Amino acid sequence: MDENKMREKRKDEHVQLAISPQSNSSLPLSHFDQLLFVHQSLPNIGFNDVSLKVNIQGLQLDTPMYINAMTGGSKMTGEINASLAKIACETGMAMAVGSQHAGLRNETLKETYQVVRKSNPKGIIFANVGADVPLDFALRAIEMLEANALQIHLNVPQELVMPEGERDFKGWLQQIEQVVHHIDIPVIAKEVGFGMSKETIRLLKEIGVQYVDVSGRGGTNFIHIENQRREHREYEYLQGWGQTTPIALLEAHEYLNSMIVFASGGVRNPLDVVKCLSLGAKAVGLASPILKILLKAGVEEAIEEMKHWQEQIKTICTMLGAKNIDELRNCSIVITKEVREWCEARGIDITLFSQRSKQR
Known part of the structure; x- marks a missing residue:
């Protein structure tokens, strides 16, 4: 099997494995459940006062949810x-495509990505490349989609467990720096489900990165997916590797005033979305929840479900007295159990989150 056929086969296998129950985190409970909002009996706003629009330098989003990078690179994907793009178009969600390396290396596969722009001509679309690609590849990926932003995915554990994956990661930081300084649309450094640390975010900030997606553990688990593709499946014990999304957002706390932080990974429901936004995320990415509805029930059902999520986010904002996404960062949230222990070990002051209502 030639390299192009192997890549197409891998893309299809990723989708099939991603929708299996075993591909999600093995945690019995989500760390999102260890974040508790302090209820306010007098929110002093109405449901219609709440706006979900997000105004970010370089990006204007109609909703704080976006369809995160999943796929492309084969006929099936x-x-x-195309279906995901229709969902994005009808719900006002931004959308990222999966890694475009297949389309950049094989002209016949470009259409599997370009279909997103054709299906959603006026939407916000993120291109997607790895940290190892040269600048010209990044520029071609953007041109392929007429993209509004570029995701650069950081996926070291996935590559190492992937049977045919990369083994040398020297020069990634310098490569990202070159792309950031030569591209005039937002460049989002994105984890793929293992979470970011404050040390990683500091390194990215120092080279000029202004946007990060901390993408934590708890959702689609690429160590598990790639391990399932190995003959002996010998890396099963690494399934719990990395930081969860709540922890990754807390790690990012000191950078919220100087960088734009997105969140994804393990988001199960609208309350999880609101918790991410309260911890400082400007927008929240969804992948598996949308893909599973799409493949099980179709495009229209997925559209309706995402509209229900938006309505429920507004309901929760109303209960919290937050008229917009920025005001959610003024809502008190108590951090408990393992997440609290992590913060204590890492020197993160959790009272900054639990005492917010005193400042309102």
Whole structure:
């Protein structure tokens, strides 16, 4: 099997494994459940006062949810991308495509990504490349989609467990720096489900990165997915590797005033979305929840479900007295159990979150 056929086969296998129950985190309970909002009996706003629009330098989003990078690079995944783009168009959500390396290396696969722009001509679309690609590849990926932003995915554990994956990660930081300084649309450094630390975010900030997606453990688990593709499946014990999304957001706390932080990974429901936003995320990415509805029930059902999520986010904002996404950062949230222990060990002051209502 030639390299192009192997890559197409891998793309299809990723989708099939991603929708299996075993591909999600093995944690019995989500760390999102260890974040508790302090209820306010007098929110002093109405449901219609709440706006979900997000105004970010370089990006204007109609909703704080976006469809995160999933797929492209084969006939089957191209059809999925077309459906995801229709969902994004009808719900006002931004959308990222999966890694475009297949389309950049094989002209016949470009359409499996370009279909996103054709299906959603006026939408916000994120291109997607790895940290190892040269500048010209990044520029071609953007041109392929007429993209509004570029995701650069950081996926070291996935590559190492992937049977045919990369083994040398020297020069990634310098490569990202070159792309950031030569591209005039937002460049989002994105984890793929293992979470970011404050040390990683500091390194990215120092080279000029202004946007990060901390993408934590708890959702689609790429160590598990790649391990399932190995003959002996010998890396099963690494399934719990990395930081969860709540922990990754807390790690990012000191950078919230100087960088734009997105969150994804393990988001199960609208309350999880609101918790991410309260911890400082400007927008929240969804992948598996949308993909599973799409493949099980179709495009229209997925559209309706995402509209229900938006309505429920507004309901929760109303209960918290937050008229917009920025005001959620003024809502008190108590951090408990393992997440609290992590913060204590890492020197993160949790009272900054639990005492917010005193400042309102």
